Amino acid sequence: MSRQMLDRLIAGTLPDPDGGGMLSVPLKTIVIGRGLGDEADTLVAPLPLGRKLAVVMDPDTRLALGERVSIALRGTGDVDKIILPRHPHPDMEAVRSVIARTQNASGLVAVGSGSINDITKYAAHLSKKPYAVFGTAPSMNGYTSVSAAITEDGLKKSLTATLPVGVFLDLDVMARAPHRLIAAGFGDSMARPTAQTDWLMAHLLIGTPYREAPFMLLAEDEKALIAKAGDLRTGDLAAMEVLVRTLVMSGLGMTLCGGSYPASQGEHLIAHYIDMRGQGLPEAHHGEHIAVTTLTMARLQERVLALPELLLSPTSDTPDRFTAIFGEALGRSCWAAFKPKVFDRERTDVINAMLARHWPSHRERLTKAARPAREIAQALLAVGAPTTPEDVAIPPAFYDEAVANARLIRDRFTMLDVAAASLAPVPAGA
Numbered sequence: 335m336s337r338q339m340l341d342r343l344i345a346g347t348l349p350d351p352d353g354g355g356m357l358s359v360p361l362k363t364i365v366i367g368r369g370l371g372d373e374a375d376t377l378v379a380p381l382p383l384g385r386k387l388a389v390v391m392d393p394d395t396r397l398a399l400g401e402r403v404s405i406a407l408r409g410t411g412d413v414d415k416i417i418l419p420r421h422p423h424p425d426m427e428a429v430r431s432v433i434a435r436t437q438n439a440s441g442l443v444a445v446g447s448g449s450i451n452d453i454t455k456y457a458a459h460l461s462k463k464p465y466a467v468f469g470t471a472p473s474m475n476g477y478t479s480v481s482a483a484i485t486e487d488g489l490k491k492s493l494t495a496t497l498p499v500g501v502f503l504d505l506d507v508m509a510r511a512p513h514r515l516i517a518a519g520f521g522d523s524m525a526r527p528t529a530q531t532d533w534l535m536a537h538l539l540i541g542t543p544y545r546e547a548p549f550m551l552l553a554e555d556e557k558a559l560i561a562k563a564g565d566l567r568t569g570d571l572a573a574m575e576v577l578v579r580t581l582v583m584s585g586l587g588m589t590l591c592g593g594s595y596p597a598s599q600g601e602h603l604i605a606h607y608i609d610m611r612g613q614g615l616p617e618a619h620h621g622e623h624i625a626v627t628t629l630t631m632a633r634l635q636e637r638v639l640a641l642p643e644l645l646l647s648p649t650s651d652t653p654d655r656f657t658a659i660f661g662e663a664l665g666r667s668c669w670a671a672f673k674p675k676v677f678d679r680e681r682t683d684v685i686n687a688m689l690a691r692h693w694p695s696h697r698e699r700l701t702k703a704a705r706p707a708r709e710i711a712q713a714l715l716a717v718g719a720p721t722t723p724e725d726v727a728i729p730p731a732f733y734d735e736a737v738a739n740a741r742l743i744r745d746r747f748t749m750l751d752v753a754a755a756s757l758a759p760v761p762a763g764a
Contacts, residue, residue: 336555336579340364343551343586351546359586361478363466363500366578368571370504371399371468374406381499383464384440385411390432390454391445392418398470399507400445407443414439421617424452425485432457439463444498447471447515448483448620456482459495466500471511472519472577473621477501478585481594483620488664489743490606492594503578509569516566516577517719518621523559523580524713525601525624526552527705528631532599532748534703538696539685540747548587548596549703555580560709563716600634600748601627603740608728610664610743611736616727625719626726630737632707635749638756639701644693645686646755649676651742659739674745677755 342348346358365377378387387407391400396417407413416435422428432453436442442465444454451467451474458465459482469477476483482495508516530549537544558576565573587596594602604627605620638644651672657665677685689696711721720726723733741750 336558336576336583339551339554340579340583351550357547357590359589361497361499361501361586361589364478364503364582365501366503366505366575366582368504368506370502371402371507372406374403374468374502375409377502378407378443378466378500379410381464381466382441383443383466383499386414386438386440387411387443388414388416388436388439388441389443389445390416390418390436390450390457392422392450393420395446395450395470398445398510399468399504400470403443403445403468411440418450418453422449422453423485424449424483428453429457429460429484433461436461436463441465443468445470447511448474448476451476452482452484455495455498456484456493464499465496467498467502469501469503469578470507471515472503472508472574472581473511473515473619474519474522475581475584475588475597477503478582479588479594479597480592481588485609487667488610489667490609492598494593497589501582503582505571505574505578508578509571509574513567513718514619514622516574517625517717518619519577519581520559520563520566520621520717521623521625521628521714521719522597522621523556523577523584524710524719525597525599525628526556526584527703527710528601528628528635529595529597529599531635531700531704532631532746533595535696535700535749535752536747538692538699539689539752542747545591545596547590548584551583551587552580555583560713563713566717595746599631599746600740600750601631603744603746603748603750604630604736607736607740607743608733612728612732618726622720622726625714626721626723626728629707629710629714629721631749632705632710634753635700635704636707638749638752639697639704641697641756644689644697644752644756646677646682646689646752648679648682649755651676656742659742668743671744672742675741675747675751682755 348357444467481492536542562573605623656669
C-alpha cells in the first residue's frame, strides 16, 4: 500500500487530506530498486540534464557508487568527475567551490548522501542548472526535499533550493552503507512525532499554517519501520526499502509544504545549535544527533502535555542576551531571526485566554500526534542508534546549554518556547 501511495503521489492521483483535489509534487522521477548504478545512462537519459555532466562525489561515495555511475553515464554524454574532500562540510565555501568547478556543465549529478546532496543541490540552484542524485546511504530525508541545509556566516540554515530532476536510490548500495549512516537515517525518521507535535502546537497556539498531508504519507510506513528496526542491522532489504521510502516520503512532505516544517522542529533546533556552537566535538552524523535530540523533545513534550493547565508569560529575551551568548555579529543575526517570536503582554494574554478555554482539547489532539518517548527509545536501541548525549560524545553540560538556547536561533515556535515561557516551569533536561 505504501509503495502504491508513492506511485499515486507522483502521478497526482492521491487525495489531499487538507482539502479538495489531489496532491501533486513536481518531482516525477524517483526510482527505488537494485542495480541502479549500472543503469545510470538509461535512468538519466530522459532527464533534462544536457550532455555535459558533472558528477559530484567524495572519495568514499566514489567507491560506493560514484565510479560506476560515472562510467555508465559516458554513454549519455561528456562526464567530468568532481571529487570533493572526504567528509565535506555543507557550507557556502563548498557550494561556491562546486559552482566554480562545474561552470562548463549543463547538468550536475550528485553521488552521495547528506552533505554531497545539499552542496550539489544548492550549487545547482544558484547556478540555475538541473541536477539529479544517486544516493549512497539512507542517512537523511533531504533527497526529495526542496531545502538544503547549508551553513552561512556561521549560522546553519534551511535554504530553499531546486528539486532534483531525478532521485535514484539503490537498495543494495544503501544496505552496504556503514551502519552508523543507516542508524542515522532511522534517527532522522524518528523525528516525525516530535516535529508534527511541535508544528501542530504552533498552529493551535499562534496560528502557524499547518497541513496533515505530509504525515498521512508516513503513517503506514512508520509502523512497519519501527517493527523492522532490528532487521536493519542485518542488511535486510525489505526493512531497507521501508526506511528508504520513509525518508523519500518525508522529503516529499517538506516539498508539499514548501519548507522543512513537517520534519524539522525543536529537535532540529537543538541539533543546529550543537553544530553551530559545538567546537571540538568528535564528528557525528546529522541523524545521530537527531536521534538524541528527538528523544529529548519527546520527553519534554510529554511533560508539557501532562500539565492540566498551560499559561505562558511574555517574552523576556533581549538583544543583549543574544549578544552575550552568540557574540556581536551572530547575535544580531539570531535576534533578527527570533524577533517574530517576541510576544508582548497583550499577545500573551490573548494566547492564555485561548488556552484557558481550549487546552484540554488541544492537549488531546497533540497527544494523538505524538509518540511515547519510551517507544522512540526502544526503536532507536533496536537499530543501534544513539539515545544519549554521551553516545555521541557531547558533554552533558553543553547539551543542556543547547536544549536551553536552541529556541533562540530561529523563528520556529516549538515546545522549547512553550517550556521557556510556561508559568509552571517545565524541566527540559535530556
